[in-house]
Amino acid sequence: MIKDLTIGQYYPVNSLIHSLDPRFKIVLLVVLLVFTFIADNFFALGLMVAFVLVVMVISKVPFSMYLKNLKIILPILIFTMLLNLFYVADGVVLYEFWVIKITVGGISRSVFMSLRVILLIIISATLTYTTTPNDLTTAIERLCSPLRFIGLGSAVHTMSMMMTIALRFIPTLVEETEKIINAQKARGADFESGKLMQRVKAIIPILIPLLISSVRRAYDLAEAMESRCYNGGKNKTMMKQLKIKNGDIISTIVVIIFCCSIITLNIFF
Amino acid sequence: MSFLRVENLTHIYNQKTTYSRDAVSNVSFTAEKGEIIGVIGHTGSGKSTLIQHLNGLLKPDEGHIYIDGTDIWADPKKIKNFRFKVGLVFQYPEYQLFDETVYDDIAFGPKNMGMSSEEIEKTVNEIILEVGLSKDYLEKSPFDLSGGEKRRVAIAGVLAMKPEIIAFDEPTAGLDPSGRQMVTDIIRNYRDKYNATVIIVSHSMEDIAALADKILVMNKGKLQMYGTPKEVFSKGLELKEIDLSVPQVTTVFDILRKKGFNLPDNVITVDEAVKLLVNLKQEGCTND
Numbered sequence: 001m002i003k004d005l006t007i008g009q010y011y012p013v014n015s016l017i018h019s020l021d022p023r024f025k026i027v028l029l030v031v032l033l034v035f036t037f038i039a040d041n042f043f044a045l046g047l048m049v050a051f052v053l054v055v056m057v058i059s060k061v062p063f064s065m066y067l068k069n070l071k072i073i074l075p076i077l078i079f080t081m082l083l084n085l086f087y088v089a090d091g092v093v094l095y096e097f098w099v100i101k102i103t104v105g106g107i108s109r110s111v112f113m114s115l116r117v118i119l120l121i122i123i124s125a126t127l128t129y130t131t132t133p134n135d136l137t138t139a140i141e142r143l144c145s146p147l148r149f150i151g152l153g154s155a156v157h158t159m160s161m162m163m164t165i166a167l168r169f170i171p172t173l174v175e176e177t178e179k180i181i182n183a184q185k186a187r188g189a190d191f192e193s194g195k196l197m198q199r200v201k202a203i204i205p206i207l208i209p210l211l212i213s214s215v216r217r218a219y220d221l222a223e224a225m226e227s228r229c230y231n232g233g234k235n236k237t238m239m240k241q242l243k244i245k246n247g248d249i250i251s252t253i254v255v256i257i258f259c260c261s262i263i264t265l266n267i268f269f
Numbered sequence: 270m271s272f273l274r275v276e277n278l279t280h281i282y283n284q285k286t287t288y289s290r291d292a293v294s295n296v297s298f299t300a301e302k303g304e305i306i307g308v309i310g311h312t313g314s315g316k317s318t319l320i321q322h323l324n325g326l327l328k329p330d331e332g333h334i335y336i337d338g339t340d341i342w343a344d345p346k347k348i349k350n351f352r353f354k355v356g357l358v359f360q361y362p363e364y365q366l367f368d369e370t371v372y373d374d375i376a377f378g379p380k381n382m383g384m385s386s387e388e389i390e391k392t393v394n395e396i397i398l399e400v401g402l403s404k405d406y407l408e409k410s411p412f413d414l415s416g417g418e419k420r421r422v423a424i425a426g427v428l429a430m431k432p433e434i435i436a437f438d439e440p441t442a443g444l445d446p447s448g449r450q451m452v453t454d455i456i457r458n459y460r461d462k463y464n465a466t467v468i469i470v471s472h473s474m475e476d477i478a479a480l481a482d483k484i485l486v487m488n489k490g491k492l493q494m495y496g497t498p499k500e501v502f503s504k505g506l507e508l509k510e511i512d513l514s515v516p517q518v519t520t521v522f523d524i525l526r527k528k529g530f531n532l533p534d535n536v537i538t539v540d541e542a543v544k545l546l547v548n549l550k551q552e553g554c555t556n557d
Contacts, residue, residue: 075391179359180364180365182321182326182357182359183357183359183362183365184365184377185324185326185352186324186352186356186357186359186427187352187377187378187381187426187430188349188352188353188378188381188382189377189381190381190431204367204368205365205368205377207363208367209365209366209367212364212412213364220275
């Protein structure tokens, strides 16, 4: 069913990570992403893995959810591994055949690179699993607010309003699509069998009503916003004020200490 | 044996997840040919989920649905046959119109059934009159029609398949009084003409009282009551407990009875009420 489709894939539980200020969460996780690349030996990367594991546990999001994410990028992961395995040629040669040469250096490089990719995915998944889409857009708008000093204030607001509206209407559209599919199915429409052309044609009875109702809904929404005197971001205050709490400061300190350790490990090994 | 038999129907949404909830639990009822069944219940009581089971759009997690003695899920590959046997008119069906002309839109169902083009033409020409529109409408674009006309075209699209059982989800929602009357007439005429079993989900107690032979009351996914309109609407207190009401005339009569008038407690339509009140007035006159 379409309903199983997760977009934004927020996982609703109460955890320390969930309760962090979304602005801090975005910045801290971006810092972690950057440090995944800065860590350039196995000791530093090992610390990185340990840290991310701790974050995963604290987030209370089941490991199976993270695995689901990894499954999607499995082809990319395999590709990275193979590329590094064959491309890097230093250290002891373990196996040689025609142009293929497998070396110790190649193996360690490919393990290293795939660990990096896995970490990247898990870190970004942590953000989406622990932050509602609305919090995300609010945080992005706030983070971009310095742009108003160069005259881009309203552009930032417009972008974030568009994102909020788009996110808000995804579930509505999914529901609507499902309803239309069901209604056409009830009239005997068949979406599951037939040749490619027939299947493409079968989509028309869904697409047209969906398009029409989306346009209608957009007009309605614009009118509703206008009749509430909406005029863009000027002097607008937030209904949901973001406040910095102790947890945000503590986690920032933890991340800073962690980053210093990574740099230290990089230098000493 | 009843024509439509629903046995211990249970449907659970989002099974095995944190969002899991019983949408319909252990519902059993039967309906005969030519009967109109009204389904009432508070929002989220499982009415819409229930009717989507009848033509196999949803598969029951437990229980069975028998139509004319056959379990519709006996052979899952043949479920499509039941889509044609059981018509389903969704809420606001006008939003599902898609084709260039009214004719093509009404013909969509029959085409999927595999009817020949002569048959389709005959059916469409017949059905458009049954929903109270003239043949001139067939060449128009469905998007140029008024709201009420669109609704009737959409209903025609389902009626054109000549289903033996037809379920309507809120068929009169959002229509003006004359539009409501028009739709209830269409439903009644279809039943009379084809002796079909009709199931109507509605929030309008007036519509239900006027149309239904039997009423099915749903509460939190369970079947609360199943009986004739008079039986069900005489239990006003019980209905109030589950946030449902009785038709307005029934309420008016309750108040009159409390004021000491000798009136029955099972009046559900305005026509009945008028007769009784006229009688009462005449009696009053003769007493003077």
